[in-house]
Amino acid sequence: MLRLSWAGFRERWTLFAGAVLTVCLGVALVQSSLLLLISAAAGSAPAGATALARMRFDASTEAAVALLGVTLGFAALLAVFIISSTFAFTVEQRRRELALLRLVGGARRQIRRLLLAEATLLGLVGSALGVPVGVGLMAVQTWLLHRLGFVPDGFTGRWQLWIVAVSVGTGVILAVAGVSLAARRAARVRPLDALRETGEATRVMTTARWLTGLLFLAGALTLIGLSPVGGAVGGQAMAMNVSVCAAIGLTLLGPSLVPAVARLIPVRAAGVLGELAAANLRDDRRRTASTAAPVIVLVGLLLGQAAASSSFTAAGRQEQQRWIAADLVIDAPQAPGDRVAATPGVAGASTEVEVPIALTTGNGDLAYTRSATALLVDPVSYVRTHPGAGDLTALREGAVAAGPGADGFSPGDTVGVRVGDRDLGPLPVVAAVPQAIGGGATVLLPAEVVPEEQLAGVPSHTFVQLAPGVPRQQIVAALTGVGTVSDLDAWLERDSVARTATSTGVLIMVMGLGGLYALIGVINSVVVAGATRPREFASVRVTGFTRGQVIRTAVLESVVVTVAGLLLGLLAAAGTLVGVAATTAAVTGAVTVDVPWLLVSAVVAGTLLVTAVTSTVATRTATREHPVAVLGARQ
Amino acid sequence: MQSETVIALEGVSRTYGAGPTAVRAADGIDIGFRRGSWTAVMGPSGSGKSTLLHCAAGLERVDAGRVMLGDTDITTLDDDELSELRRTRIGFVFQSFNLVGALTAEQNVALPLRLAGRRPKRDEVRTALAAVGLGERAGHRPRELSGGQQQRVAIARAMVTRPEVLFADEPTGALDTSAARDVLRLLRTSADDGQTIVMVTHDPAAAARADAVVFLRDGRIVDRLAGADVRAVADRLVALEA
Ligand SMILES: Nc1ncnc2c1ncn2[C@@H]1O[C@H](COP(=O)(O)OP(=O)(O)OP(=O)(O)O)[C@@H](O)[C@H]1O
Ligand SMILES: [Mg+2]
Numbered sequence: 113m114l115r116l117s118w119a120g121f122r123e124r125w126t127l128f129a130g131a132v133l134t135v136c137l138g139v140a141l142v143q144s145s146l147l148l149l150i151s152a153a154a155g156s157a158p159a160g161a162t163a164l165a166r167m168r169f170d171a172s173t174e175a176a177v178a179l180l181g182v183t184l185g186f187a188a189l190l191a192v193f194i195i196s197s198t199f200a201f202t203v204e205q206r207r208r209e210l211a212l213l214r215l216v217g218g219a220r221r222q223i224r225r226l227l228l229a230e231a232t233l234l235g236l237v238g239s240a241l242g243v244p245v246g247v248g249l250m251a252v253q254t255w256l257l258h259r260l261g262f263v264p265d266g267f268t269g270r271w272q273l274w275i276v277a278v279s280v281g282t283g284v285i286l287a288v289a290g291v292s293l294a295a296r297r298a299a300r301v302r303p304l305d306a307l308r309e310t311g312e313a314t315r316v317m318t319t320a321r322w323l324t325g326l327l328f329l330a331g332a333l334t335l336i337g338l339s340p341v342g343g344a345v346g347g348q349a350m351a352m353n354v355s356v357c358a359a360i361g362l363t364l365l366g367p368s369l370v371p372a373v374a375r376l377i378p379v380r381a382a383g384v385l386g387e388l389a390a391a392n393l394r395d396d397r398r399r400t401a402s403t404a405a406p407v408i409v410l411v412g413l414l415l416g417q418a419a420a421s422s423s424f425t426a427a428g429r430q431e432q433q434r435w436i437a438a439d440l441v442i443d444a445p446q447a448p449g450d451r452v453a454a455t456p457g458v459a460g461a462s463t464e465v466e467v468p469i470a471l472t473t474g475n476g477d478l479a480y481t482r483s484a485t486a487l488l489v490d491p492v493s494y495v496r497t498h499p500g501a502g503d504l505t506a507l508r509e510g511a512v513a514a515g516p517g518a519d520g521f522s523p524g525d526t527v528g529v530r531v532g533d534r535d536l537g538p539l540p541v542v543a544a545v546p547q548a549i550g551g552g553a554t555v556l557l558p559a560e561v562v563p564e565e566q567l568a569g570v571p572s573h574t575f576v577q578l579a580p581g582v583p584r585q586q587i588v589a590a591l592t593g594v595g596t597v598s599d600l601d602a603w604l605e606r607d608s609v610a611r612t613a614t615s616t617g618v619l620i621m622v623m624g625l626g627g628l629y630a631l632i633g634v635i636n637s638v639v640v641a642g643a644t645r646p647r648e649f650a651s652v653r654v655t656g657f658t659r660g661q662v663i664r665t666a667v668l669e670s671v672v673v674t675v676a677g678l679l680l681g682l683l684a685a686a687g688t689l690v691g692v693a694a695t696t697a698a699v700t701g702a703v704t705v706d707v708p709w710l711l712v713s714a715v716v717a718g719t720l721l722v723t724a725v726t727s728t729v730a731t732r733t734a735t736r737e738h739p740v741a742v743l744g745a746r747q
Numbered sequence: 748m749q750s751e752t753v754i755a756l757e758g759v760s761r762t763y764g765a766g767p768t769a770v771r772a773a774d775g776i777d778i779g780f781r782r783g784s785w786t787a788v789m790g791p792s793g794s795g796k797s798t799l800l801h802c803a804a805g806l807e808r809v810d811a812g813r814v815m816l817g818d819t820d821i822t823t824l825d826d827d828e829l830s831e832l833r834r835t836r837i838g839f840v841f842q843s844f845n846l847v848g849a850l851t852a853e854q855n856v857a858l859p860l861r862l863a864g865r866r867p868k869r870d871e872v873r874t875a876l877a878a879v880g881l882g883e884r885a886g887h888r889p890r891e892l893s894g895g896q897q898q899r900v901a902i903a904r905a906m907v908t909r910p911e912v913l914f915a916d917e918p919t920g921a922l923d924t925s926a927a928r929d930v931l932r933l934l935r936t937s938a939d940d941g942q943t944i945v946m947v948t949h950d951p952a953a954a955a956r957a958d959a960v961v962f963l964r965d966g967r968i969v970d971r972l973a974g975a976d977v978r979a980v981a982d983r984l985v986a987l988e989a
Contacts, residue, residue: 212847215806216904217834217859219827304806307845 126643126733128234130636131287134198135238136245137629138191139283143246143275145187146182149180149271152263164566167468169264170189172484176262183253183621186413190626191282191407192361194633196290199231201292201402201637205644210298211306220299227298231291232284238408239283242274249272253621260617283469304621316367316398328361332687339691340698344547345519348424351691356414358684363408366401366680373676374400379668385661388652389668399641403670404677406633411681414627414715416688419707421612421619423689427696427704428550429608433546433601434700438462438497438575441603442505442556444595447564455590457582463559463574464491465567471554472538473521479528486531487515487553494609497575506542508558514544515582516552529555531562549699550611577601607739627715634719635726637669642730649731650739663731670727674720682712754912755779755941759802759812760966761795772798774966775812780912782946785938787954788947789980790963791988795915796947799963803945804837804914805829816911834859838905842917844897846889852876852900853885858907867907875907876900879933895926902933906942913937915946919953931956951981962987 157169203210210223241662247660250269257263297318298306332354339350362369374393379386379457422528442452464487471484491504491513507513512529514522521527523544531538536557545556578587588597598606609616657665689705696704761773772795780786788796801807803814805821813820814834824832833839845980856875876885878953879899889897915934919927931953936975938944938958946957951986954960955977962970964987972983 209849212845213858213862214830215833215839215845215909217830217832219830219862221827222830222922261901304801342989541975 126730127205127640130236130639130643131198131202132238132241132637133289134228135235135283136242137632138187138245138286139239139242139279140249141187141625141629142184142191142282143243143279144250144269145180145184146278147246147250147272147275148253148257148269149184150177150178150272151268152180154270155264158264158266163534164467164570167269167277167470167483167532169466171485172262172264174483176257176708179257179262179617179621186623186626190409190413190629192286192421193363194406194629195283195286197363197402197405198633198636198640199234199287199290200294201640203227203291203298204398204402205640207301207306208297209305211301213261214299214303214306223299224292224295227291227295228288229588235284235287236280237648238287242283243279246279246374247271248633249625253625256621256624260620265407269417282319313335316401317365320558321364325361325364326483328357328364332357332361336687336691337693342692342695343519344517344549344551344695344699346547347691347695348370348420349557351688351695352417352420354691355412355420355688357682358687359412359416359681360410362412362680362684363405367397367445369680370401370404370673370676371397372536373679374672377672379672381669384473385665385668385681385693389535392665392669394674400673400676402643402675403637404680406630406637407674407677407723408681409717410630411678411715412684413630414623415682415712416685417619417623417707418711419685419690419705420692421616422708423692423696423704423706424549425608425612425699426614426706427702430610430702430704431549431700432604432608435498435546435605436575436600437499437577438600439584440591441580441598441600442574442576442577442591442595443598443603444572444574445490446570447559447567448574448594451594452574452591453577455587457579457590458540458576459579460493460496461495461574462490463493463572464489465559465570465572466553467562467570469529469530469555469569470528472530473525475526481528484554485515485517486512486529486555486557488557488559488567490559491556494556498578501545501692502543504543504545504556507556507563510539511537511542511558513556514541515555516545516548516550517554518544518547519554529557531557532566534562534566536561547699549696552611575601631719631722634674635722638723638726639730641670642666642734646734646737649735650737653735653739659735662735663728666731667724667727671720671722671743672721678716750784752779753782754803754945755815756799757813757815759799759814760810761798761802761807771966773802773809776802776913776966776968778939778961778968780943782911782943783938783941783958785934785944785946785962787957788963789943789949789951789954789960789984789987790969794963795966796963798966800839800914800916800947801890802943803912804839806839831863833907834863836911838908838910838913840898840905840913840915840918840984842900842920844894844901844921846888846897846904848889849911850882851886851888852892853905855889855900856904856907860905862896863908869966872907875903876899878906879903880929893926895922895929898922898926899933902930906937912943912945915944916950917947919948919950951977951984954980 152173155173157166161169181667213223335350335354335357339347342350371394377389442448447463447465452458464484466487469484470481470484472479472481474480491507495501495504504513512527521541523541524539526538527541556601578584589602591597653659693703694703696702750827756776756778759773759776763770763772776799788799790796798807802809809822816823821829821832849860853872853876855868857872873885875883876882879902881896881899884892884896892900919930922930934944934946935956948954955975959971959973960969960980962976962983969984969987972979
């Protein structure tokens with residue numbers, strides 16, 4: 113049987129090369145993310161570091177681990193999705209060949225076994241290539257992590273021998289899983305039906321597929337509904353996941369949705385070529401859906417995450433603008449003491465110092481300690497510069513207030529706080545400032561609880577309110593001795609970018625590499641779709657189409673499918689924006705939606721360009737042989 | 748010669764579709780085929796010839812009636828048993844040859860044996876190809892062969908398992924006169940060697956080479972001629988199509 117497979121291999125190498133490529137890249141992406149995650153989690157602070165530096169290291173490790181966890185999750189999701197759909201597609205495209213085997217006596221079981229053996233082989237080859245590619249990818253990802261400042265200087269991804277087993281296992285299992293459903297379906301169709309494309313062979317949507325697709329869409333709607341009540345952190349996570357669910361759901365319903373959407377695009381206006389293209393799209397709904405699938409995922413995920421991320425950044429900035437009453441901000445290498453407030457013309461100043469802490473919530477067996485941040489403040493000045501903060505009079509030594517980034521505790525609870533090696537003991541939560549969408553410190557502590565010597569070298573920022581009628585430049589000049597003085601708006605701009613660094617990092621790491629992978633999925637499906645159609649192209653040519661016309665028709669088809677995929681992908685991304693609008697409205701009181709139009713147009717134009725070019729090349733290849741020679745073999 | 752019946756259709760009916768658009772492609776067909784006989788099936792287009800063949804070969808479900816291959820009622824078999832039947836006891840040749848394009852002539856012929864889990868002896872396959880006059884072309888792919896040659900590969904593939912019945916649906920339909928003549932000569936030889944053949948054809952000349960001709964109209968057998976010449980067959984067909 114495998115000899116037979118091998119013969120098929122040579123004949124349709126582009127089909128199989130595409131499948132191997134998706135396994136290779138999927139495995140590489142998963143392997144690299146997993147190794148980095150493990151390396152980051154195992155890292156320890158350099159010897160001889162101060163207690164506070166060690167805490168800082170732990171906090172950054174936690175951030176890196178969280179980032180890599182998300183990266184790994186997305187990599188795995190994309191790998192599962194793209195590998196299994198590509199493999200399923202390769203089976204779909206060979207229905208005719210499989211029917212022939214059935215006609216000469218191949219049993220269903222044999223067809224299934226052949227396809228599974230093939231998938232195993234392709235999975236093995238793909239993973240074998242994926243392991244070294246993954247090593248290269250890890251270097252790229254490590255470089256990115258350093259560039260984005262997520263890991264300490266000496267960080268490197270460590271190679272583990274057992275990862276080979278994991279990678280190969282992942283590749284083979286995903287390939288086999290992708291094929292097994294399609295193989296079952298292909299084998300179930302009666303051979304004559306498969307040859308004539310009648311009966312069961314024309315069914316593209318199974319009940320299970322309908323149900324799963326609708327379930328994912330329902331999930332997306334539920335997430336939209338829940339995001340306003342999820343709080344700042346939960347709401348953001350839910351909004352971000354809307355496009356993931358929606359993209360998967362729309363893809364599953366693709367065989368019904370994509371042709372319907374494609375119909376709305378007026379290709380017929382392009383004359384007889386357009387008519388043929390439209391007919392082809394309708395006729396092979398499976399191919400149409402499989403080509404659009406990676407586009408939907410690419411656009412839905414990439415643009416959904418990007419739009420959510422930039423919206424939340426904008427919302428965070430606007431929120432701070434509303435919430436902070438100050439004219440200038442001074443960044444100083446350490447707390448400036450009373451010098452700022454004593455400067456003539458300064459009406460008020462609030463100095464804030466952010467320190468890493470270990471925060472314990474719950475008690476007894478449920479006690480849980482994690483890295484968090486505390487903002488050391490003077491409660492009175494803080495309330496002056498943050499008029500919405502509420503009543504902080506109870507915040508003095510021996511108490512804490514829930515900060516803008518608090519999560520998991522509220523006034524009335526008791527939390528344990530440790531700063532460096534100083535344990536402040538269990539402290540009552542006596543007040544809470546409003547939660548901020550941009551996050552921020554977990555708790556507020558009165559400045560005096562941490563002795564000054566422990567804060568040596570810890571930077572501070574001070575919000576400054578000016579007395580009316582005093583020339584600004586004069587005060588700026590007087591304060592430059594304390595530290596770097598900025599306008600509030602400029603400072604907030606920088607601060608919000610820094611605050612959302614994690615989500616931006618996720619975006620660049622995950623979406624950059626993942627987007628590239630999805631783009632390869634797009635290219636692949638176009639290649640696969642073209643590679644299996646030489647006969648069809650030949651029969652169009654013998655009826656009088658020139659080769660150029662055949663190519664133009666095929667390109668037109670790809671472009672229409674891509675546009676349909678783009679529309680559905682944008683719909684998925686729009687779902688996330690609805691969630692964003694609901695979350696920002698609930699948390700900050702104002703709907704903030706910021707669409708990165710430049711990225712949107714780049715992705716749309718790039719996808720169209722890529723499919724058009726790929727389709728041209730694939731069709732050129734498929735029409736290279738003289739049509740009569742192709743049709744001569746009446747298989 | 749033996750006169751035992753190899754395959755028999757008993758009251759076979761098959762309707763496509765439902766409601767007002769339903770087509771009764773086979774309507775209570777009763778017919779038996781004796782061992783070593785070559786029967787041609789003729790009739791107007793759409794009269795149900797292919798349907799009859801597909802039902803007899805277990806490629807199509809029947810709505811009513813039985814198809815007895817020896818002692819087996821093949822309408823009761825499940826898909827696995829039918830697959831097994833196709834690679835052991837039944838051979839089928841299509842008008843459009845249905846060869847696997849990626850495989851050479853030799854590999855195509857070996858396919859049913861390989862599917863049966865046998866490693867075919869080189870000779871076995873070569874002999875089958877030689878019998879259809881293609882001993883020299885074993886290594887060629889279908890697209891490197893002429894239409895007539897491809898059809899002969901398809902016949903070799905159908906015969907390599909020594910099936911009890913060989914079904915052929917318009918095997919000469921896509922061939923020119925001389926290629927058709929080669930194929931018919933080949934079928935005649937096999938029939939004379941005891942091969943049971945049921946062949947659908949539109950060509951009176953082809954039908955005249957068979958031992959008997961069965962005429963079909965609207966899914967029913969309407970006539971039967973034995974040992975008729977080309978002219979008699981053609982006249983009968985014209986009368987039927989009128
Ligand atoms: N899969 C199918 N679905 C619906 N109707 C069918 C199907 N197959 C055949 N038919 C119908 O059944 C009738 C008989 O078809 P069949 O193919 O047996 O005719 P035929 O005698 O072989 O014709 P021809 O000489 O043109 O090959 C026709 O009216 C045809 O339209
Ligand atoms: Mg027919």
